Amino acid sequence: MSSIIEHFQTLTQIPHCSKIADRLLEFLVAFAEERGYEVEVDDVKNIYLSKGRPTLCLQAHYDMVCMGKAPVLETYIEDGWMKAKGASLGADNGMAIAMMMQLMDEGQELEFLLTADEEVGLIGANEVAFDLKSPYMLNLDSEDEAEVYIGCAGGVDITASKQDNYVDGSGYCYEVAVKGLVGGHSGVDIDKGIPSAIKVLGEYLHEHQVTQLASIYAGERRNSIPANAVAIVRSASKLENIALVKVRELTERPKVLSEGEKTIEMIHRFKHGVHAQNEELGIPDVSINLAIITADEKGGLLVETSARAMDAVKLEDISQETLAFFNTYGFHVKLEDKYPAWKPDISDFTNLVSQEVQSVFGKTKMMAIHAGLECGVIAEKYPDMKFASIGPTIRYPHSTREMVNLESVERTFKVVKQIIRSVSEEQKRD
Template identity: 45%
Template sequence: MSKSEVLAKFETLASIPHCSYETDKMRDFLASYAKDKGCEVVVDSFGNVHAFKGKPKICLQSHYDMVCMGDAPKIEIVYGDDGYMRAKNSSLGADNGIGVAIMMQMISEFDDIECLFTNNEEVGMVGAAGFSGDLKADKLLNLDSEEDDRVTIGCAGGVNLFATISLNSKKTKESTLYEVKVSGLPGGHSGNEIHKNIPNAIKVLAAFVTKNGCKLVKFEGGERSNSIPSGATALVLSDKELKSECENLSVKKLGMGDEILENGEKILALINSFSQGVRAYNCELGIPQDSVNLSLAKIKDDGTLEVEFFARSMSKDGLNRMEFEISELAKAVGFNVISKDRNPAWKPINDKFANDILEELKIYKPNARITAVHAGLECGVLLEKKAGLSACSIGPNIYSPHSTREHCEVASALFIEKVVRGIVKKYNS
């Protein structure tokens, strides 16, 4: 078997559009592929593709949607001399496309195998939350981790908060109208990279507007609910001439205007007073305990501005506390707030299954260890679907997911394939 079969499968996946919420073509492709390999396939109303054959002892699981940034879903894969693959001017989709490609390979090799391809993970684990199928195996191996020397046995819970306020306009004295834009910030994953103090474009823009005494006409920013915003745009009125302060902030004079947002000051007050990033650190696990990302500010069809926050915590109490604090802050400045897409924290359990995977991983990574992550994994949701289910997560080295800087180590992807093959063989014997 050529070592490039998984990479070839990943290239095929990259050629099929599969941005979150736009996954029909990928769903149909995966269902057809699994049927061709002899699997019984169940596709549910959430777009989950559940494939199984024989008497599987282990279920492999990955999500097949991706965060589309830059030119995606047009993805042009580039293999670098440094051993990494990237996409030209777009996110790569190695999160979680490498996992999907490995699962496809295992379906082609084994007669006793179960694979669950979940849909719309990147927008609130919608598919996993809606899955009601009958898992055949009592062991679940998720392939959505992004560090190849770790067996993940726990993850953060998460909740999205949506704060809305009306966008009614009012007349004011005529002033110069400017477009102020923040662009080209690094962005990144709001869980795995929240500790890196990556600047949030929405907050950068709001601070500039406020510090320069501008009046708000329009405000939008962010890309995805689980990404640190890399761009934001505002229209403002100003009595003084505005000038750019840095290369990532541009100012363009548009003419004159005499209308501003009635709630402009409240919008800026919420964004400026919100504390972005890590709220508490877990020294035992060596990862953040609690964090919040200001994800999006977008104008809705009903004439309101919606500001979205994504809170994460390694504990239920921590998540409840942050949900309360953010909600009270938004209400205090005049917003209405609702919470959605709550996902449970996955409490770490170091069992035999975890140690079997660790043993296999150590063949290639002697310093591999068992850990937990400050990000959402579908294991936490799926564990609630079947009593007695054991779960772990592994994956290749993937850096800067959810951004145009996403890159995956090729050698890492190939050895994770070997680890998965070894685990399936072990549990099938």
């Protein structure tokens, strides 16, 4: 097993879900200090490491989306892919951190920017204010080998809430459940035909003319396509199982939400998924993920969504459209954790990165991604810096199916080493 994979295995045993990654922060700070790197940690827990006179900054985030059994991870390798049993793996973005650890073992004169809480709204990146010295930043958060990312979507989380009240219900009582769907990343996987558990549940209730909703708990994370959704309902007619939907009759006779019918209609009418395709880039242009719906015991309803678009105007349009939609159902709406799109930019640096990718993989392609990369936020803070993003092949991030191709990790690391050398030689010539 390579040193990078060994480092990654170490990381998998240190819990680092978003918002609760202090143990990993402490580990990484100690790791860097032991290898002679200068260390700074800011108020939002971003980590900045440097040694010597660096000409390149490597950037990644150190939190992960915890799904299933995570952060308790038991990894295994199958046909060249590393996976975790019943859990998200955290290769997004832990494999990048493992590469950085290997470079620190080698004593490379580099800057490293390790950002906090990327997976819950690019929180760390939004507050970065270190005195970065390098003219170039290489982000290591992309998920397809041999591709150089030079642009990304902007996004915003849109939440809707309202207070309902409970009234007497009638008829049969059922638990209606959609469980164990595959899930996926709400950006890069939104066009892959992955079913949303919330939409499957909503369509079943709508088609069976269920109007009495006692409770609902659906979805896992704002940036994950929902894999699970459960509702307690009352119905005048009998309900039965269908594909993906399991129905269980209950003996309870609970009260129901007075506006439960409107909530079910809202789920039915919500346009989850891709709203527009970017033909030039070959990726979604605008999308929205209906991520989480919950109702508490006092009748408080909360809906959480994440919208993405490849430019600011379209992000504003989908935001206003969603706001108006929820308003029609009496919800109070908030826009949270907005981050900018990274406009595709070809530069001498992206060309250099592309050449090194070509030399290792025998092919290269400049791309934009329908997901948030921290480059967009950081580029606004460091306008003179040039950016590119690469990474090993990772499939189904933000889900319990997450896997990383180990050969791709090694080859991508070879590209990183060559980029480091080429940038250093270029700076010496200048």
